[in-house]
Amino acid sequence: MPMATNYLNKQNHGSAYKIMPTEPHARQEYAVWGRSIVKNYGSGKRKFQVLQNLDITVQRGCIYGLLGPSGCGKTTLLRCILGKLHLDGGHMVVLGNRPGAPGHGVPGSLVGYMPQETALFNDLTIGETLKYFGYIHGMCKVHIQKRTEFLLNFLSLPKQNRLINTLSGGQMRRVSFAVALLQEPELLILDEPTVGVDPLLRERIWEHLINISKDSEHETTIIITTHYIEEARQANMVGLMRNGKLLAEDNPQKLVDAFKINSLETIFLKLCHDDQPDEEILNCNFSRNAILNSQKKRISADKRTVVNETTPLIGVSGNTDDYDMIPPNTQMFDCRCGCPSLKNIFAQTVKNLTLMKRNIGFLLFQFILPSIQIILFCICIGRKPYDLTMSVVNAETGVIKFSDMFLDCLDISAIHNVSYKDMSSALESVREGKSWGVISIGQNFSQDLLQRFTNTKNISNTTIKGSEIKLHLDMTNQQIALTIQQSVMLSYEKFTTILLKMFSMNPSLGQLPVVLAEPVFGTNDPSFTNFMAPGIILSITFFMATGLTTLVFVIEKKEGLLDRCMVAGVSAFEIMLAHVFTQLIVMVVQVGLLLVFALVVFKVPYEGPLIWVILLVLGTGFCGMTLGAIFSAVCDNETSAIQLALGSVYPMLLLSGIIWPLEAIPEWMRYISMCLPMTYGSQAMRSILSRVEVGIIWPLEAIPEWMRYISMCLPMTYGSQAMRSILSRGWDITFMEVWRGYLVTFGWSCGLLAIAGFILRIRQ
Structure with a gap:
């Protein structure tokens, strides 16, 4: 539908403008349609309004230039369009549906997004990067290869086997642009795409954008932000934005004709001078945005409605019955909470494995580090002092x-x-x-x-x-x-x-009349090494696994990778599952080498079934990975994530009965200890390996009673008890002390995994 004719008519009897547009009812015709959009950051006294009752209309198949200084709200508006931010007020429809609605491709394959930062995986090649995003968008290998060859040629990029970290800054931005164009999306959002690009290549990029916007088979709507205001003359529409408001929205040439000024930059400067903090700017295209000089009220076209600062303006016609009136706080809610997508998990897993392969030296170090720790433990700890x-x-x-x-x-x-x-x-x-x-x-x-x-x-x-x-x-x-x-x-x-x-x-x-008879479990000359081994095995596995996942989300968030993947349609839960699956491979190798050195080389005795030992250690490691995922989801930088991970070591060791028996801690703290992932696990491990009902390094019975309850809440308390029961007692899963360790470990794993996913969902 062609855009309705709009114009301004200054009234002789007043200073207000009369707006006479026609408001279309069928928003299926528009790529982006938003009314009275409000977005706030912070709360209470620190509340800051970024978008102020903003209206925006972007026709399908057009190039829309969003212009404005840094900090005016351009990126926030784009994130709202992409469904990555919830609206605090107003309504928005993108490609015929709400962003984030069930089954909608926004965020997803319907939209291509190029952020300001490059947001690329530095250890992947150009080809691997495009293949990764192609898998996410459900493209077949042939189609991915065809598009890759075209984009490499069009953007003058090096061969596809070049690593991203070997490219220049300009080349990285071109690869980022290629990722946005890859699946030929219906909506293309480009945040400063031509910064640092050669002028000749910039001209080619604009020619391509114009061509794909006019392509009848793959009509593409393009929203582009740029600091080069005059460059936006090539757009079909421009929106001039300042302080969270659109000062004007129209075809560049119409703006020039209306103001009788040849420079868009000069027009923008004039609008900024005319804009006052307490004025409400009426959106027109000079469709909907008119310039208000100092007026406090507006008059609608049919003179039946007086509009002031507090009157919401859904449309000039005043019709709102064609829109589902959804409460503002729920309109942008991401409802994509169904089953995880296997293609997304597969793409993430392949990417993670490729990145691991690129860092083979560090991977080998991860494999052998737990073995080094158990070797040092068996050599240095538990032996009798001599000389x-x-x-x-x-x-x-x-x-x-x-x-x-x-x-x-x-x-x-x-x-x-x-x-x-x-x-x-x-x-x-x-x-x-x-x-x-x-x-x-x-x-x-x-x-x-x-x-x-x-x-x-x-x-x-x-x-x-x-x-x-x-x-x-x-x-x-x-x-x-x-x-x-x-x-x-x-x-x-x-x-x-x-x-x-x-x-x-x-x-x-x-001799003393007290005689030590044949022990029920163990020997009359027990080794302190054998006593500590179950808890140490679980501790090493738990904290090494925590380290595997502590930084995965932090680095991706910091470099904009997490945001870009989620805009492509990958959920936080899918990203987390893929990382867990990948790191499980590392953990299995770590656990295998650790148990070989502990049970075979240093002959730590085990009386119970070996399969229960392996399952308990793997379960404890998985629990540690979920804890690392929480740290990664909560933190925004590597330093805080590492500090959280390191800070959790000693409380876990002290409260899990690892250093001292839980029976020695105060009673009220035992409940906390019993809830920790390693408390019952270490008890179960000891029950399998030996016969010691105590903490990992020192018996729980030695700590104050109130502290025992805290220790019992820790993830390794019952796990270490189960480990000892398996190794030394020879117990299997039918004994309570053993299955309790598995149950607590499994419960912690599920709980931590759910919390990590929830935090990622909220923070995004």
Whole structure:
């Protein structure tokens, strides 16, 4: 339908303009139709109105130049047209339907979008970039190749196997333009497409835009923003925008004729001077936009309606019954919430795998890093300390010296003796850090010890004290102090056994009456490495998986890639699923190497079915990936995302019973611990591998009771318990401690994945 004739007629009796247009009812004729559009940023006192009751009409098959200074709202208006921003007021129809409506191709394949930034994947080639977006738009390989060859030739681009990061800035912008043109969309939105482009190429671009807008088979509507105001003369329509309002909207030549000024830039300058902050500019094309000098009210064409600043203007005719009156806060809602598109997920997955292949060195590092961590753990953690220097003060002077016999029984691999003559010098050596403690033996040790064994009825306290071996230890290092205590006690037990045999006495008299019988699970000499291994395996997997996904959305958002993909019709959930599928490949390799080194090379015992170990570790890793996805969705830059990821490590370790048992934490904090993804997982792992119902590194029973509830809310608490149960107890999925670990891990994974998708949806 041809555009209705419009004109301005200044009234003799007043300063208002009379507008006499004809308002069409069939908006199917228009590519973009918007009325009383309002868009605000912020809220409350910080609320800022970017678009102020703006009207816009773009006919199908025309080139519409949107002109205005930086910050006037051009990009915001384009994002509203693309369905990426919700309107706070007014109505908009794009290509016959609301942007984001179910089944509508906006955002999607009906629209081609070139943002101000290049928004390209630097590690892809030109051909791979076009193929990626072609797959998203549902194009076949033959069609993609045909369009690629045409666009490379038309835009004077290098060969399609050139990497994007090797191109110049101008070449990158041309590739970005090629992406927008690829699927021959009905609506083409170009944000500053000719910046940094050679003048001859700029002329060719405009010729092509004019040709495709007139093509009867593939009629294309083009909205273009540019700083080159005179360049917009080639457009069929121009909209002059300032402070969120269209000051004028008409054919460039008609504007020149109306103002009798040859320069569009001068016309725009005059309109800006005439525009006042408190005036309401009436949109015409000089269809709908007229210039108001200082008037406070307008009169409609038929003089029946007086329009002031508070009167909404849907159309000059006043008809609104042909539009579904949808509340402004819901009009732009993205209803595309059906099943994920397999073609979109496939395109994203192929792209992600290609990017991984480009960074093969970093990929190999990701593969081996968990293995390096488990190797260092098995080598450095849980082994008994050895060659510990002890100062010895042996004051015994008799002929028979049982003290020498005792000192000979000490484990020389664990304790290295250094003799001192007096107690003061021995203690000084401890204070100076030369030894870990002092072994002190009295003058009459042998005689008093014999009296202690043979004269039990009339023994004096002096005799008892004289038969004692005193330890003065440096207790600042608990593990070393406990190792020395255990070694001395075992040496003393060995010494008394030899001594009792010498006097033909029953050597069992020297042993404690408390006997450690055959253990139900594990061995009588458990390894701290074996105890910690289930939790460490899960911790490494969880936090490495978190790191895999922490930066994926941040980088794409920062470079404009996420926005461009979503305008092409890809949902945030599809992007997230593709990243998860891709990173699962990395995680499977990581977990495989980690378990090989832990279970095969370092022989961490596992009594339960190996399949349950593998599934639990993979489930915990998937849970970590979903947590990383949340960090990536929330953050806008790499620094904050990395800080969030690193900041989650210690709270998770401390509250999951990894460092200390949950049973030792306050009761109210246990509930938090029980909700964490690794708490029950580590318990399940231990139940499979061994028999230890405790936290990952230290038992939950050791932490205050109120803290246990916090620990129980963490993702790894029950997971580590399940891991221990599988490895050491040999339990399978039928035991509660095992299936509880899987259940909590699965619940956290689903919850975190849903939250990440929701945050991405809201932020976009």
